[in-house]
Amino acid sequence: MLWLFAGSIGLLMGGGAYLVLRAHGFSVVLGLMLLTYATNLFVFASGGLQVGRAPVQVPAQTGGNAIELMADPLPQALVLTAIVIGFAMTALVLVLILRALSDLGSERVDAQPMGAAPSEPQVGEALPEQGQPDACQPDEFRPSESQLGESQAGEEEP
């Protein structure tokens, strides 16, 4: 059981990491969900894997269990908290992606803002990075910088 459990956590983690690194918002949400599941299972296992043991103490009159035969209740409580938080976070990310979809016109995580805010200098031509289809993660930070650089250069020339 130990190997099955560890293997499933590894599989979930690997799948989650792969999906989070994809460029599409929906894949990222799925990836985050898998990562959260893997983490929850991991936390659950931190109390030791036991079968058929209750996390509460049953009174002796009803054929109770000794404290030694109790499952560790703390990780279960932690997992419950973590599940709730993970659920809320996933909902939040979904809302943010929908928001980004309406603001940016694309659900890709590396989408560029369409047109700049009125106070900012206009960025003229399309950025070179936009041609690369799946280069999300390494480029995540670059577009905004290159955008700033270009806008500055464009303004200083005249």
Next chain:
Amino acid sequence: MSLLLILPLALPLGLGAWLFARSGMPLRQQRRLSLMGALGQLGAAVGLLALAVDGQIAATLIGDWPVPYGIVLAADRLSALMLSLTSALALAAIAHLSLSAADTERSGRHFHALLQLQLFGLAGAFLTADLFNLFVFFEVLLIASYGLLVQGGGPARSRAALHYVVLNMVGSSLFLMGVALLYAVTGTLSLAELSDRLPELAPDQAPLAGTGLLLLTGAFALKAALVPLHAWLVPAYSAALAPVAALFAIMTKVGVYALLRLFALMPIGDALSDAALAERLLARLPIQTVIATGALLTLAVGAVGVVVAAELRTMVAYLILVSVGTLLAGVAAGTAEGIAAGLYYLIHTTLVTAGLFLLIDVISQGRARGSWLQPAQQPPAAAWLGALFLLGALAIAGLPPLSGFVGKALILEAVQDASVAGSGSGPDWMLSWTAVLGSSLLVVIGLSRAGIAIFWQGPPSTSIASGRGAYAPTAAALLAASPLLALFAAPIAGYTQALALQLLDGEDYILAIRGLEPVDPPSAVTEAVAKSIHGGPS
């Protein structure tokens, strides 16, 4: 005493919930309530600070559960200092909002509710004495910060918020895994118990605990924006509304705070010379080296960013990166002097960068080009704003009369001492000196360029300064902290020195938490459970 500990949590939580329920309330009224909430929190924080100055550690049991189970809140010198900084920043941010009409229009109905929940999360993170509750409060403050970040709307904010949320969710997963690993080997999550049990682990369990500690380091380094985990910071901070960005100045410091707590858990510094400990894996964890190297990289990236930034807000966001690098360079020395110097610098940099965010908000509202560094008509009241900008620039660059200089000098001295004494496992002190001093030079160059573009290149303003916010009173108040910090450098550095000793020693913290007794005696069942658990970790 327990009231002082509960108030900074209960007040913003209650107020935040109330404001959410009554979100139809006029903004002015919401702002007044929010301001009063922050004032109350500041009062409690100062009360805790007064207790902490004498070395007293306030601690309380929530819900009256006996020590190993219940939620424990504790405020030592470090917690009290961070809490006071947080409430002071919140006060300035809310006051700034009430002075600047534009921001009032841009912020949404739920702004103050979210701000209060953010304060709740921050206060909880600083006061909790339990690793899992630290996780929970991290999530609370992060959820609130996502909401605050998108205030005002717009594509840039949506994009920054999305990246920020995704990166932080991955970080939270790492955090939780680290917590689970530590629980699996030690059977406790209380910070006090952990620091007691970690050095006594069996050799076969030490690798697991080490993995857990390294995962936690990764998660906290992400919050502290240590390069290469810094990518979320600059877009998020430069996209946020000015009061939000000012409050966020404390957010990277939450990561630094958590790293410090982690340091306190581990046998580092003096303990390294102990042969028996050094043989164990935990004492040889490369956490100090990782942080020291990361700090140098952060300094480099931040300083280059300051020089090339095309916009003032981006520039200040990079200044935050530089300041994180500088203070972690001190902390990574691992000695009490290093941590003390880093914390003195932390007070300075938090207040000054927050002040700069508020100042450039006023400046960019008065210019046609906004916060972009292109010649345009000067903002109204340019002489006064220029003087404030000069004050902030001198302070953050670390030039002599102000607190930045004192902080950097303390850090450099501590790094050299630690390296010469051989107790620091970080890079050679010359490397740290080069990075800190080189970054200061680049910061001076970058800020000079900004000052020239805004205040010298361009005709004087034709419009007259109007409105209460035109003279940036909130920014002035925050920036005024810098000369004060320099003037009272001795007592403040004395406090941070005592803080570092208290943190590294850890004995007082453990005793304060173990000494807590519930008001009602525990029942027979809890006693029995306590006995079986204390029999030894499974």
